[in-house]
Amino acid sequence: MKIVSKDIIKNVFYPYAPYETFYEFEDWEINKYLKFLLFINDNKKKITNSEFVKSNFWEKLSSSKFTGVSNKYLLVKSAGRLSTSPAVTYHFDTRFDNNFVTKAKFLFRNLKVLYTYFNRWNMENMSIKKEIKRLTSIYPNLNLPKNHEDFMKYYPQRYVDHLEAIQIIKPDQKDNYLEIGPGACVNVALQISLRKIKKTYLVDLPEQISFGYSFLSIFFENKLKIGLPHEVNAGNIDNFDIVFLLPFQTDLIPNKEIDLAMNNSSFQEMDLITVNNYIGLLEKKLKDKGQFISVNQIEAHYIKDNKIENWKLSKFDVSKHDLGFINTRDLTLKTRKFKQILLNCILK
Numbered sequence: 549m550k551i552v553s554k555d556i557i558k559n560v561f562y563p564y565a566p567y568e569t570f571y572e573f574e575d576w577e578i579n580k581y582l583k584f585l586l587f588i589n590d591n592k593k594k595i596t597n598s599e600f601v602k603s604n605f606w607e608k609l610s611s612s613k614f615t616g617v618s619n620k621y622l623l624v625k626s627a628g629r630l631s632t633s634p635a636v637t638y639h640f641d642t643r644f645d646n647n648f649v650t651k652a653k654f655l656f657r658n659l660k661v662l663y664t665y666f667n668r669w670n671m672e673n674m675s676i677k678k679e680i681k682r683l684t685s686i687y688p689n690l691n692l693p694k695n696h697e698d699f700m701k702y703y704p705q706r707y708v709d710h711l712e713a714i715q716i717i718k719p720d721q722k723d724n725y726l727e728i729g730p731g732a733c734v735n736v737a738l739q740i741s742l743r744k745i746k747k748t749y750l751v752d753l754p755e756q757i758s759f760g761y762s763f764l765s766i767f768f769e770n771k772l773k774i775g776l777p778h779e780v781n782a783g784n785i786d787n788f789d790i791v792f793l794l795p796f797q798t799d800l801i802p803n804k805e806i807d808l809a810m811n812n813s814s815f816q817e818m819d820l821i822t823v824n825n826y827i828g829l830l831e832k833k834l835k836d837k838g839q840f841i842s843v844n845q846i847e848a849h850y851i852k853d854n855k856i857e858n859w860k861l862s863k864f865d866v867s868k869h870d871l872g873f874i875n876t877r878d879l880t881l882k883t884r885k886f887k888q889i890l891l892n893c894i895l896k
Contacts, residue, residue, distance in 0.1 A: 587778030729814030733760035
């Protein structure tokens with residue numbers, strides 16, 4: 549064991565997990581998390597050696613995420629940001645120091661924090677309303693779930709992005725749902741709310757699962773039975789409404805039973821070989837004429853050679869749909885390469 553320099557955490561890890569979310573849980577929930585974390589530690593080799601975990605970019609992402617447990621509270625440090633999640637560095641500095649230069653530094657830092665809080669307030673109270681108005685101008689017959697206000701309460705930023713896909717793809721009934729890389733699980737909650745899905749399989753890396761599980765538990769008020777990877781096996785998997793799986797556990801997903809599969813913005817963070825391994829997995833798990841929806845960059849600016857034209861989709865009938873809402877947002881256009889497209893893929 550050794551102490552890690554705070555400069556390393558700030559400069560290297562911070563950009564990939566800038567938010568902290570605290571939860572107050574009951575004893576059984578804390579115990580569940582502790583068992584999950586122990587399960588991850590015991591299966592490190594299986595996780596890292598999986599054919600679905602090959603990305604140097606993801607190594608940086610996973611290094612930045614933490615889950616902490618006390619006797620009463622759970623802390624998740626991640627990229628997930630509920631309305632109540634403060635940014636790690638957005639705290640006022642109240643230390644006292646007689647040195648004038650140091651006092652000046654504290655003053656300017658706190659002014660910057662104040663400005664950041666104002667921008668956050670503006671985004672969540674004003675900009676989101678403008679974004680919904682802009683979305684409505686692009687899709688006049690805007691389709692919203694009945695629990696729209698619940699999404700706006702918990703995670704409005706990501707939710708509004710996910711709304712665009714359901715304007716393009718009809719939210720018809722699908723019984724068995726699979727999402728690869730669900731992350732914060734906002735899209736998962738949206739799909740379940742719209743389609744009344746009976747069974748949901750979620751495949752993700754362990755660092756992501758902590759936030760996603762917590763969000764779904766709170767959002768659905770524990771009305772759905774959710775299984776974490778350490779709880780699920782071939783004998784009991786049917787007992788859960790929602791199942792979280794690590795990449796090495798995908799054999800637990802039944803073949804030829806998935807009606808709908810989705811990936812939102814994580815294929816663009818993987819090596820090309822990993823993306824194509826997942827596409828091969830979808831071919832096995834989807835029913836005949838099963839549907840796969842991808843919302844990703846046409847050309848990933850994180851990963852070299854990861855372009856949609858290099859994805860092995862020959863066993864699917866593919867239609868492409870422009871994302872006029874996401875692709876016209878200034879904050880989204882980080883680089884010229886950053887242009888997303890929706891692929892509606894039907895298994896032949």
